[in-house]
Amino acid sequence: MRPSTRQRTFLLAFTVLCTLLGLGCPLSCEVCKGPGHTCSGKLKKCEAGKDACVVLVGESSTKGRKSVNTLKACMKFSDCYSGFVSTTMGPNDYMVSNAQCCQSDGCNHDSVPPPQNNRTENGLMCPSCIVPFQDSCPGTRATRCVGQETHCIYFAGNVQAGIFNTKFATRGCATQSACYTKPGAEVPSASYLYFLRRADCLPAPQPPGRAE
Ligand SMILES: *[C@@H]1O[C@H](CO)[C@@H](O)[C@H](O)[C@H]1NC(C)=O
Numbered sequence: 124m125r126p127s128t129r130q131r132t133f134l135l136a137f138t139v140l141c142t143l144l145g146l147g148c149p150l151s152c153e154v155c156k157g158p159g160h161t162c163s164g165k166l167k168k169c170e171a172g173k174d175a176c177v178v179l180v181g182e183s184s185t186k187g188r189k190s191v192n193t194l195k196a197c198m199k200f201s202d203c204y205s206g207f208v209s210t211t212m213g214p215n216d217y218m219v220s221n222a223q224c225c226q227s228d229g230c231n232h233d234s235v236p237p238p239q240n241n242r243t244e245n246g247l248m249c250p251s252c253i254v255p256f257q258d259s260c261p262g263t264r265a266t267r268c269v270g271q272e273t274h275c276i277y278f279a280g281n282v283q284a285g286i287f288n289t290k291f292a293t294r295g296c297a298t299q300s301a302c303y304t305k306p307g308a309e310v311p312s313a314s315y316l317y318f319l320r321r322a323d324c325l326p327a328p329q330p331p332g333r334a335e
Contacts, residue, residue, distance in 0.1 A: 151228040152176030153195045156313070161234035162193045169197030176231035177203050181220035181313030182240055192313030195231045200224060202308040204300060207238050210276065212251050212295035213266050217242075218312060241270030247327040249275035251295040255282075258320070260292040268296035268327060276301050277323040283316040291317075296327065 153176065155164025160180055169176075179194045203224035211217040221238040225231060250262030258279045279292035302324035304310055310317045 150174055150176065150197065150226065152197045153178075153229055153231050154197070155195045156192070158190065158192055160191060160193060160237055162195060163232075164195060166229050167197070173197040173199055175200035175203045175224045175226050176229070177222055177224050177311070178231040178233070178235050179220055179222040179311065179313055180235055180237050181218060182238060183218040183313070184215055187215040190314075191237070193234065194311055194313050196311055198224075198311060199309065200226060202304075202310055204303040206300055207271075208298055208300045209238070209240075209270055209272055210295055210297045210301060211266055211269055211272060212253050212293055213264075216253060216295075217269075220313065239270070244269055245272065246330055247273060247296065248330065249294065249296045249327050250277075253291075253293045253295075255291050256289055258290045258292055260294060262294040266295050271298050272296040273327055274299050274302060274324050275327050277321060278304070278317070278319055279321040280317060280319040283318070284314070292321075297324065299324075 149168045151166045151168050153164055154167045155162040175198055177196055177198050182191045205222060205224045207221050209219045219238040219240050221235050223235045244267045247268040248265045249268060251264050251266035252260035252262050254260040274297050276297040277294045281288055282291045304319060304322045306319055306322050308319050308322065310319060
């Protein structure tokens with residue numbers, strides 16, 4: 124049955140009212156996840172506290188296995204970074220992404236340009252490690268940073284892949300934009316959802332022998 128005009132008027136009035144009064148009106152976002160540079164799904168109401176829609180396209184390599192995935196979802200605006208992020212844990216383990224955050228119903232419908240993936244080494248290095256099931260990792264190895272990666276990160280917390288939820292810890296190179304991520308943040312990648320307890324981000328040390 125189609126909603127009556129009266130019902131629709133009521134809904135509109137309700138939306139306007141809760142916006143004006145600054146009440147927590149639920150936002151609706153397009154929700155989907157899948158391979159490729161875009162995906163499309165239904166509009167869904169966001170759960171309480173998620174006040175932004177995000178569209179994110181990520182290109183990743185895991186032990187040399189490459190994939191491109193797109194995510195559209197609800198998330199907390201204060202955890203959402205609009206722009207390019209690149210992280211490298213090793214020559215065959217990296218992730219680049221481009222995202223757009225917005226705050227109106229269905230605003231994440233359009234796709235975003237795929238991230239640039241500049242794998243040229245830039246002379247900087249960071250401690251690196253990737254461990255599942257643990258919340259710290261030693262970083263006794265080092266990895267070479269590429270492109271615009273000027274910072275070293277140490278992220279740890281929980282990662283959720285479908286119904287599977289486990290601890291993880293990782294260190295490596297990242298663009299300065301990765302420093303936007305703070306402990307306590309709930310951050311999606313194109314494939315997983317990360318709950319960060321630790322999010323250290325520091326400028327990469329200058330390589331020895333290079334004058335300032
Ligand atoms: C790729 O990264 C290298 C190292 O930072 C830089 O010199 C080069 O200009 C970058 N290329 C592009 C197309 O951005």
